[in-house]
Amino acid sequence: MFPDLRVGIIGTGFVGRVHAAAARSLGAELVGVAASTPERAAVAARELGAGRGFRAAEELVGDPRVDVVHVCTPNDLHFGLSELALSAGKHVVCEKPLSTSVAEAAALLQSAGRSGLVAAVPFVYRFHPTVREARERVRSGETGPVTVIHGSYLQDWLLGVGETSWRVSAQRGGASRAFADIGSHWCDLAEWITGHRIVELVSTVQVTVAERPLPAGTTFETAGRSVSRRPVDTEDVACLLFHTDRGAVGSLTVSQVSAGRKNRLWIEVDGAEGSVAFDQENSEYLWLGTRSANTILMRDQAVLSAPARAYATMPGGHAQGYQDCFSAFVRDVYTSIARREIVDGLPTFLDGLRAARITDAVVDSARKGSWIEVSA
Template structure:
């Protein structure tokens, strides 16, 4: 049976939610900022669904994702459930004729991610993945300057994404369990964000990787068996021949969400730090400058996603809001610049697979284009 896709046009987007944790709150705040009608939420238990509906402002709740998708009164569903459930829930939504915003990883295997890309295309539905760091205006500014040749040919990349929330053996989370989190944790969870930015800002694909991974503790918390990595160190090449290094760790004491990206060009360098999102460092041989966010002087793409004047700080939730606004614009038929789609979720799965394969083989691995 073929499910008809509703023509939304300029109408209000009717939103459903799967999951009730921290990311569900972030997604809901962004959907509300985009003017959505918060229709329904489903979690793994009826009590959890009722609590999420009450706390987040959805009109109804339940514990049955299939029922939420089958009711026919939602246009888009946000999937914010454990990693290994993403692919199945996204597929069910697409088959029901519902657009999907799916937390990363889109899928824990390349084959599942590729199947979702194909299905979304066949159904004419929008599938978006929140690689939201693309929506920091100074990332867009860096991307524009690289594309315009301002820094010259990219020579090297220095990147890192460091956190400390899994530093102690008592630190535990469902993501450490392979059955819920999947075969990769540090890279799939945060390294995927970092490599999405590397390719997005440089405008180039990573062509090969040489990776080392480390699992520091085999057991965490109340004797949970850990099946994925805490740390990944990756050397990589870009298509132009530029070389790069990236360190990803969820065990870097004192680092809360330290995503940094520095590109060194033949003329200048640019550096972005996610914990200082209002700034872009630009260095050259004679002098360096710290460029502050200002829509009046920004590139067109960076100015487009700035919602407040210079001097009024924008942060993570603002970036997430801008992503969801773009995703909903795509649902209405638009084509927003830089919207991360299921194709980008597939790319993250391909890179994750290459990193794990490289670490297992202790060798360089070519990354499929």
């Protein structure tokens, strides 16, 4: 589909590989990859079918053969690498969180605006057809005006005292961990599905595991591979209440220490006439509630509305999942580049800045123990 688009990927851990698979599935040319060392880049290039391993991220960004740079590194590198790529005239896909501070996220949005380049952030859960369907049911008025938005985003991969990641350190990951890492996805969906904006919130956070080992590998690989331990300075759990600009109330629980929950982003939107609920661990289904009857809609071309059907790439019953969301997201990024116009619904640096503002409010509220306004 995009044989003329030349792609470079920085960071070849968990999500860098998902980006690489998406880029290749779309027929783009994977010019090369950069990792934390030249040796790792060379190995990853072979494994991912990339043209070459670059010695460093800066070399990849400076290569005139690269049109679009995917930044898939730990969070503390997002700002510098995205700035560098934009100033080199490259389109950028930068992983969330766009940066570890609001000021840097705002600066990146400005740089992207000045450049006229496509600058996107993978809030990929928007790309489940069932999420598109939920949005359509709200937008069409079927649920009536939204009154309550509630849910949770739960994982268990950091439940054990031996489990760790670079994310645990505020220096690498930012002041917020669980919320910035996964709660930001939930808030993006809440606002995108409903069209409401969170205007104020109150939060509380908890560090459940006080000390963890120093990280010694990529995400999901680090347990038991390190002996030194250090105090944890980012939250395992965040709970919040919020109000929206259009009069709805909401609540959210975010946790990376909830046994049995692997990647359970669950969101329910309740309106005056009906409700919709989405569960990422059962993403092929959408729950629809009314006073008289509840329905479980199974993803299938025959029952989806047109905006959702456009993202159903497999026939019903042939399960779509996380990688498909990523491929659909990357397809919309590359289409935006080709058309020189942002495809509707593509999460951009504007959405990355929005997430940074909400994250900042969550951290601030937890510190102060009071309600905080979320800036627009």
